[in-house]
Amino acid sequence: MSSFPGILNSEWTKIRTVASTTWTLASALVVTVGSSAALCAVVSATLDDMTPQERLTFDPTMASFVGMTFGQLAMIVFGVLVVGTEYSSGMIRTSLAAVPRRVSFFFGKLTVATALALVVGLATSFLSFFLGQVILGDASVGIGGDNVLRAVIGGGLYMAMIALFSMGVAAILRGSVLAICMLIPFFLVISNILGGVPATRKWAQYLPDQAGAKIMQVVPGGMDGSTTTYGPWGGFGIMVLWTAAVVLGGYLVLKKRDA
Secondary structure (H helix, E strand, O other): OOOHHHHHHHHHHHHHOOHHHHHHHHHHHHHHHHHHHHHHHHHHHOHHHOOHHHHHHOOHHHHOOOOHHHHHHHHHHHHHHHHHHHHHHOHHHHHHHHOOOHHHHHHHHHHHHHHHHHHHHHHHHHHHHHHHHHHHHHHOOOOOOOOHHHHHHHHHHHHHHHHHHHHHHHHHHOOOHHHHHHHHHHHHHHHHHHHHOHHHHHHHOOOHHHHHHHHHOOOOOOOOOOOOOOOHHHHHHHHHHHHHHHHHHHHHHHHHOOO
């Protein structure tokens, strides 16, 4: 039976030698930083046109992270591919033959992939912040401002949780295509629609992406004008609970069903 360090090394080898997972991580960084910089440029050009209310609720830190909406899609694909590709290719049987203890195999895979997602997420978050603040000019804030560092680190944590959540869903569905077809519309369309409709907004704030995104907010109610009954860390805690439930579901499916 393989040792846990050996499992970690094996999973690291799988991820780094597959081009699709490497490119999706790179895409998460490039898309997030690029789209965030573009929005900050638009905001910088229209600062003088803001109403007093818009100026009061403007969150320059959050403005640097608007690209997370698109960058998280790459993280979703990364998370799904890490787990789902083994089912699609049939390699899951070989992996489980090499590591019969399924709990070690599953959590070893998730540990390596989540660590990679966190590293890329933190790099993305810091690059987005510093580039965005340069573009915002006089409207910018420093990393030492109140709650700013928490928000920047939180951006990396958010992206890591998105990837881990996606891994759990892929494990439950035992494949890549269905998981991607469910997750991308959910995060990109359904969650935003529910959050934008007054009748469903009070429930939508507890969805994993909307709750987790609050950790990147410095000005309460800033940018989108919405307020919640929980704070930044409370919102991230809700996202962690969602993710833990999905990961547990994925493990139970792997444990109970044949490969």
